Amino acid sequence: MESLTPREIVAELDNYIVGQADAKKKVAIALRNRWRRQQLPEAMRDDVAPKNIIMIGPTGVGKTEIARRLSKLVDAPFVKVEASKFTEVGYVGRDCESMIRELTEVAVKMVSDEMKQSLMEKARSNARRRILDILLPAQPTRVPRAFNPMDPGSGDEGPARITPDDSAEVRTREMLRKKLDDGELDANEIDLEVRDTGSRSMMQLFTNSGMEEMGVNMQEMFGRLMPQKTRKRKLTIAEARTILEQEELDGLVDMDAAVKAAIERTENHGIVFLDEIDKIASRHGGGGGGPDVSREGVQRDILPIVEGSTVTTKYGPVRTDHVLFIAAGAFHISKVSDLIPELQGRFPIRVHLESLNAPDFARILREPRHSLIRQYTAMLETEGVSIAFDDGAIDAVARICQEINESTENIGARRLHTIMEYLVEDYSFDAPAHRGKPIRITAAFVEERLEQLREHRDLARYIL
Numbered sequence: 001m002e003s004l005t006p007r008e009i010v011a012e013l014d015n016y017i018v019g020q021a022d023a024k025k026k027v028a029i030a031l032r033n034r035w036r037r038q039q040l041p042e043a044m045r046d047d048v049a050p051k052n053i054i055m056i057g058p059t060g061v062g063k064t065e066i067a068r069r070l071s072k073l074v075d076a077p078f079v080k081v082e083a084s085k086f087t088e089v090g091y092v093g094r095d096c097e098s099m100i101r102e103l104t105e106v107a108v109k110m111v112s113d114e115m116k117q118s119l120m121e122k123a124r125s126n127a128r129r130r131i132l133d134i135l136l137p138a139q140p141t142r143v144p145r146a147f148n149p150m151d152p153g154s155g156d157e158g159p160a161r162i163t164p165d166d167s168a169e170v171r172t173r174e175m176l177r178k179k180l181d182d183g184e185l186d187a188n189e190i191d192l193e194v195r196d197t198g199s200r201s202m203m204q205l206f207t208n209s210g211m212e213e214m215g216v217n218m219q220e221m222f223g224r225l226m227p228q229k230t231r232k233r234k235l236t237i238a239e240a241r242t243i244l245e246q247e248e249l250d251g252l253v254d255m256d257a258a259v260k261a262a263i264e265r266t267e268n269h270g271i272v273f274l275d276e277i278d279k280i281a282s283r284h285g286g287g288g289g290g291p292d293v294s295r296e297g298v299q300r301d302i303l304p305i306v307e308g309s310t311v312t313t314k315y316g317p318v319r320t321d322h323v324l325f326i327a328a329g330a331f332h333i334s335k336v337s338d339l340i341p342e343l344q345g346r347f348p349i350r351v352h353l354e355s356l357n358a359p360d361f362a363r364i365l366r367e368p369r370h371s372l373i374r375q376y377t378a379m380l381e382t383e384g385v386s387i388a389f390d391d392g393a394i395d396a397v398a399r400i401c402q403e404i405n406e407s408t409e410n411i412g413a414r415r416l417h418t419i420m421e422y423l424v425e426d427y428s429f430d431a432p433a434h435r436g437k438p439i440r441i442t443a444a445f446v447e448e449r450l451e452q453l454r455e456h457r458d459l460a461r462y463i464l
Contacts, residue, residue, distance in 0.1 A: 006032045009073060016069050016370070017062045018363045023055060023351045027070050030324060030349065034269065037322070049321070052306065052346055054277070054336060055328040057353030060412020063328040067273040076269040077107035077262075083327075084279040086298045096301040100311040103270045104318050107262035112253055119252045120245075126252075127244035128180060131237060134190050136173055186238040193230045194243060259315045270323045274302075278329030281338035299340045306346045356412050361398035364413050365389075372420050384435040385427060392443035397423070400450055423449055 004012070009028035010021075017024070030051050037048045055063045064080060071078030081099045116123075179185050235243070280295045280302075305311065308321035327347055336344060356364075365373050373389050380387050401415045423446065427434055 003035060004032070004073065009070070012073055013066065013069055016368050017065055018367060019356070019360055020062050020066065020353050023062070023066055023353050026053060026349055026351045027066055027326070031070060031074065034322075034324065038268070046321075049308075050324045051349050052325040053327070053349040053351065054347040055326065055351055055353055056331050056336065057328075058330050058332075058355055058410055058412060060410075060414040061353045061356055062413070063353060064273065064275065067271065067326045067328075071271045074269065075110070076271050077103050077110060077266050078271045078273065079103045079106055080273040080275060082276045082279075083274050083298065083302070084276045086280070086301065096298065096305060097311045099272055099274075100266075100305060100318055100320055100323070101313045103272060103323070104262065104266050104313045104315055107266040107270065108259060108315060111262040111265065112255070112258045115253045115258055116249045119249060123245050123248035123252060126248040127241055128177065130244050131180060131190070131240060132173055132176055134192070134240075135176055135185075136169070180237070183238075186236060186241075188237050189234050190237060190240055191232050192235050192240045192243065194233050194235075195230055195247075263316060263318055266323070267319050268322055272323060272325050274325055274327040276329055277327040277339070278331045278334050281329075281331075281334035281336075282340075296340060299343050303340070303343050303346070306343065355410065356402075358395075358398045358402040361401045361413065361416060362395055364416060365394050365398065372416055376420060376424055380424070380427065380431060383431040385431050385437075385439065387424070387427065387439040387441065389441045390443060393441045393446050396443045396446040400446070419450070 006025070006028035009031055010024045013024045013028070030053060033048075033051060037045055040048065055066070057063060068078065068080070070076075079099060079102045081102070086096045176185070280298045282295045282299075305320050306325050308319065310317045310319050325347070336350065365371055373394065377387055377389075397416070397419055401419055404419075405411065405415055423441065427439060
């Protein structure tokens, strides 16, 4: 997928996001430039900096979705963080470097999951062997002892041995293996030694209290010091198989190789979506304290990460020189120029996303691969309820969505979720009663359902 051309990237994004052609074009070029950089000679490769992007536009127009879908196209590690959650060093709040630690964590899980997928067959085979060993424990074999004149059973002529191919044990084991594969034994119960996760949970609770921010893997450190406890549990074979397969996968994955690959993927393909960056812009003319405290300090803490620095994580040092940063904000009150000049310079590409109107909302309901209309239709079909939306109903929903956004707070396409949920909530609640009866949502039904709320603006503020 990394060899996708910018035009192909935009075409893929069009399957999920309506409009915003300019933003799609810019992120597609930025993504393609990462592939182009990998084709350069190594000496030049390090000098090519990523072209970070600032998306400017109101909420609900697709900023986050563009970045999220972009990362999925190329299986790149991706994290979304809110700039407003960070504080300057010395204040209570999150450390800015934690975004890179989260990105590395995502990459490690991504790589280890890929490795587990490739090792799944071997893990299943090992788990099956362990279950067979429990069902049919191996019989101890008699080993001939050294010759002893007082012991007639000793010497070269030991007890007769049965070759494994002819033994009843092997035939029985093969019969059990076939039944195990066919699922005939899934309901049977066995006693299984499983790891005790109680102490591990306590360690996780302790390490999550802030030690991870120091880049120290306390859980692994304590895990090596404390002995692994096990306890016997009575489980069905189906449950035991799941547990044993996971244990085998954990043992088969080479975590050193996974971490090495994950760090490389983070450094060269990682994407950080820095949302609400307008919330840390210092507005000119504001007072010196209150909500503005430490805003410029947060920008200065983020700056070296975006510029390129080395962040200490529990998996090792991670360089941010070639991580792609996509920032986003509404910038209703502040402006991009209110950010410190050094940070502005690290986001050379800026794109304005347009507010959505009724035709856009109608397209959002109809066109995306997993549009809201398709989602609600499929969800109700799981209970045997067939629901269909007329074109007029879709247009009415889109028009009403625009009216409500204009008269109350403009939350963009997110308003569609609220309206659609309100429209079908009775059918969702009484789905069994409507099973087998075709339901048609018409424009008249939409108008009647929403008219009462539109007349009572105060009520609409709470419901829609």
